[in-house]
Amino acid sequence: MAGGNSDIEFIKKGKRLDGRKPDELREVRIEAGVLNRADGSCYLEWGNNKVYAGVFGPIECHPRHKQQQDRAIVQARYTMAPFSVNDRKRPGYDRRSSEISYILSQALERVVMVEQFPRAAIRVDMQVIEAHAGTRCAALTAASVALADAGIPMTDIIPSCAAGKVSDTVVLDLNKEEDNYGQADLPLAIVPSTGEVVLLQLDGHLTPEEFEQALDMAYKGCMDLYEIQRAALANRYGGGA
Amino acid sequence: MTKSSSKQASGRSVLLPGDKLAADQKAGSGTFRRDGEAHAAVLGFSSESSGYTNVQPISGRYSPRVGDKVVAVCVETGPSLWRMDIGAFQNSMLHHSETDWKVDFGDTASFIGIGDAALAEVYMVDGSGSHQVTLKKDDCRKLYAGTIVHVAPTRVSRVIGKQGSMITLIREKTGCRIQAGQNGLIWIDGEPDQIARAQQAVETISREVTSSGLTEKIEKLLE
Numbered sequence: 001m002a003g004g005n006s007d008i009e010f011i012k013k014g015k016r017l018d019g020r021k022p023d024e025l026r027e028v029r030i031e032a033g034v035l036n037r038a039d040g041s042c043y044l045e046w047g048n049n050k051v052y053a054g055v056f057g058p059i060e061c062h063p064r065h066k067q068q069q070d071r072a073i074v075q076a077r078y079t080m081a082p083f084s085v086n087d088r089k090r091p092g093y094d095r096r097s098s099e100i101s102y103i104l105s106q107a108l109e110r111v112v113m114v115e116q117f118p119r120a121a122i123r124v125d126m127q128v129i130e131a132h133a134g135t136r137c138a139a140l141t142a143a144s145v146a147l148a149d150a151g152i153p154m155t156d157i158i159p160s161c162a163a164g165k166v167s168d169t170v171v172l173d174l175n176k177e178e179d180n181y182g183q184a185d186l187p188l189a190i191v192p193s194t195g196e197v198v199l200l201q202l203d204g205h206l207t208p209e210e211f212e213q214a215l216d217m218a219y220k221g222c223m224d225l226y227e228i229q230r231a232a233l234a235n236r237y238g239g240g241a
Numbered sequence: 242m243t244k245s246s247s248k249q250a251s252g253r254s255v256l257l258p259g260d261k262l263a264a265d266q267k268a269g270s271g272t273f274r275r276d277g278e279a280h281a282a283v284l285g286f287s288s289e290s291s292g293y294t295n296v297q298p299i300s301g302r303y304s305p306r307v308g309d310k311v312v313a314v315c316v317e318t319g320p321s322l323w324r325m326d327i328g329a330f331q332n333s334m335l336h337h338s339e340t341d342w343k344v345d346f347g348d349t350a351s352f353i354g355i356g357d358a359a360l361a362e363v364y365m366v367d368g369s370g371s372h373q374v375t376l377k378k379d380d381c382r383k384l385y386a387g388t389i390v391h392v393a394p395t396r397v398s399r400v401i402g403k404q405g406s407m408i409t410l411i412r413e414k415t416g417c418r419i420q421a422g423q424n425g426l427i428w429i430d431g432e433p434d435q436i437a438r439a440q441q442a443v444e445t446i447s448r449e450v451t452s453s454g455l456t457e458k459i460e461k462l463l464e
Binding site: 111151 | 257
């Protein structure tokens with residue numbers, strides 16, 4: 001976890017361990033509409049992360065006690081495959097995935113026009129096939145593309161990206177080593193058209209100045225991702241963005 | 242940051258959720274207003290009618306409109322009504338008074354059981370999205386036997402074709418009885434091997450909805 005002190009030298013001659021500059025994203029590839037059974041879907045590769053997202057809905061909300069009389073609820077479900085990490089992960093829901101599912105639901109409810117579907121549920125299932133740090137951001141990025149692909153009314157598409165601190169330097173989009181042995185991790189998700197922040201977490205320690213710098217960096221990363229998300233959706237329907 | 246819509250080869254542009262619409266346009270369906278400006282709410286193509294710009298969704302679930310003929314499947318029976326799945330975000334109600342049967346209180350299940358299908362018409366949609374269907378309209382009835390094929394609701398118009406040309410073609414070539422619900426459920430009944438052919442035709446149309454010369458292709462398929 002971030003926050004520790006490590007003697008690993010993460011940055012040599014201005015380059016990180018994987019050859020990136022401090023403010024450079026890993027390579028991202030997004031494809032919309034990859035699953036036949038789901039109403040909307042997305043496959044995302046982000047560095048070595050691989051994530052599928054599928055959307056069902058809006059459908060009747062079950063169990064009924066979870067229904068909201070004036071709006072729909074977004075039921076996001078984040079899960080990691082047993083083979084997604086080095087040590088086999090025990091399959092199924094755990095504390096970490098229920099926390100992530102909850103915050104992702106909250107973030108998505110901010111853009112989905114839930115008031116149009118009283119008493120309904122919109123199910124968003126995200127499966128991490130391979131994990132290499134930053135999977136909650138990857139899952140949220142994929143989920144919002146899948147929601148748009150499902151034809152669900154939204155005010156915007158959410159991109160999500162992390163910044164952090166390694167070897168006393170603020171860097172964008174931590175990889176596995178930086179996340180595990182770095183000093184801080186700051187995942188961010190925004191609504192690009194309004195600049196609203198819909199997800200912000202911090203693991204580790206940052207000074208106020210570093211925090212500002214990391215926030216700016218993650219914000220820019222989100223904006224770059226947003227373009228990739230838009231291009232993926234436009235490509236699905238024959239238009240090049 | 243620019244938010245230009247992406248142009249398609251045909252010149253029609255795909256709009257993404259959040260895309261700004263032209264300033265002089267009034268916001269119709271599939272849009273929303275923020276700070277006095279109209280934006281697209283869904284992924285789709287824009288179309289104009291009587292001064293309003295609508296964004297027609299490319300994908301998505303069925304949204305019921307009064308007068309639509311739908312194929313409804315019973316999911317729950319109450320003492321005096323049935324709850325029918327029509328593929329919308331809420332189940333639809335079918336009240337016993339909206340049928341031609343004399344249904345005793347608590348005896349609904351002997352008329353339509355869970356899993357039974359009916360061809361129904363949407364006759365009420367309220368502001369909160371609740372809707373009801375009726376069997377007291379032309380052609381509406383309980384459906385016995387046959388097969389139901391699912392297609393995307395946005396593709397039903399293609400299965401029906403201009404003035405019903407496509408569906409008539411399939412009916413004639415297979416001798417099947419076919420009812421296309423606006424909700425994307427297509428009911429087919431006839432000889433078993435003919436049902437399979439009709440189903441294949443419907444699925445082909447749904448899959449190749451954008452290709453040109455589809456009618457000829459289906460004609461060939463059903464030869």
